[in-house]
Amino acid sequence: MSHKKNKSETFKEQYAQIVSEANPDLLGRAREIGYLEEEIRQVPHGAVEIGLGCGNPVALAELHKGQVVLDLGSGAGLDVFIASLKVGPHGKVIGVDVTPEMVRKAQQFAKEGRYTNVEFKVGQIENLPISDGSIDVIISNCVINHSPDKLTAFKEALRVLRPAGGMFISDLEPIPVGVVLPITPEARWCAAGDHG
Numbered sequence: 001m002s003h004k005k006n007k008s009e010t011f012k013e014q015y016a017q018i019v020s021e022a023n024p025d026l027l028g029r030a031r032e033i034g035y036l037e038e039e040i041r042q043v044p045h046g047a048v049e050i051g052l053g054c055g056n057p058v059a060l061a062e063l064h065k066g067q068v069v070l071d072l073g074s075g076a077g078l079d080v081f082i083a084s085l086k087v088g089p090h091g092k093v094i095g096v097d098v099t100p101e102m103v104r105k106a107q108q109f110a111k112e113g114r115y116t117n118v119e120f121k122v123g124q125i126e127n128l129p130i131s132d133g134s135i136d137v138i139i140s141n142c143v144i145n146h147s148p149d150k151l152t153a154f155k156e157a158l159r160v161l162r163p164a165g166g167m168f169i170s171d172l173e174p175i176p177v178g179v180v181l182p183i184t185p186e187a188r189w190c191a192a193g194d195h196g
């Protein structure tokens with residue numbers, strides 16, 4: 001029986017493929033989109049090489065020691081690892097991503113780097129595997145534009161946030177019409193706002 005793949009299945013396969021092809025050029029891109037040298041140096045090198053964001057949401061969030069942070073669509077974990085240094089050993093950072101290969105890679109980096117305050121889970125941002133009112137700060141980097149149901153994703157974010165919690169999102173890149181970027185096609189999905 002023929003099976004036509006839907007968009008979600010296709011992009012999950014594409015992200016699974018990206019995980020197996022770390023790209024050293026993304027180190028330079030990480031600097032360009034707002035990560036500090038100091039941050040890049042302190043986190044697992046591989047996570048920077050598979051970083052696919054379009055900004056630095058951790059820089060926007062001004063995290064404090066002891067906070068519980070959730071990263072929506074955490075990929076290989078770059079923002080989770082940076083946030084983990086900010087919240088310290090009494091805080092916690094949870095990454096949720098729909099692509100199992102991404103989650104496994106992030107877990108591998110966490111184990112190798114002996115991070116004790118991070119956790120990575122397979123899950124959808126439209127149906128978070130997180131309990132109500134348990135999160136101080138949500139971050140997300142180039143993920144929500146992929147969601148087929150953004151309203152539900154935002155409702156889920158609201159459900160898991162504590163009262164007075166905050167959400168800091170980096171998403172679409174403001175690219176002038178006609179400009180061809182010297183970046184990977186997968187990063188361009190976020191520039192275009194779609195991956196179709």
Ligand SMILES: C[S@@+](CC[C@H](N)C(=O)[O-])C[C@H]1O[C@@H](n2cnc3c(N)ncnc32)[C@H](O)[C@@H]1O
Nearest residue numbers: 051052053073074075097098099124125141146
């Ligand atoms: C452009 S990458 C960004 C990854 C990471 N935030 C970073 O900055 O490197 C998009 C990520 O979002 C994940 N993703 C896309 N749609 C998702 C959804 N509906 N729920 C959870 N994760 C999703 C993909 O698997 C992929 O890892």
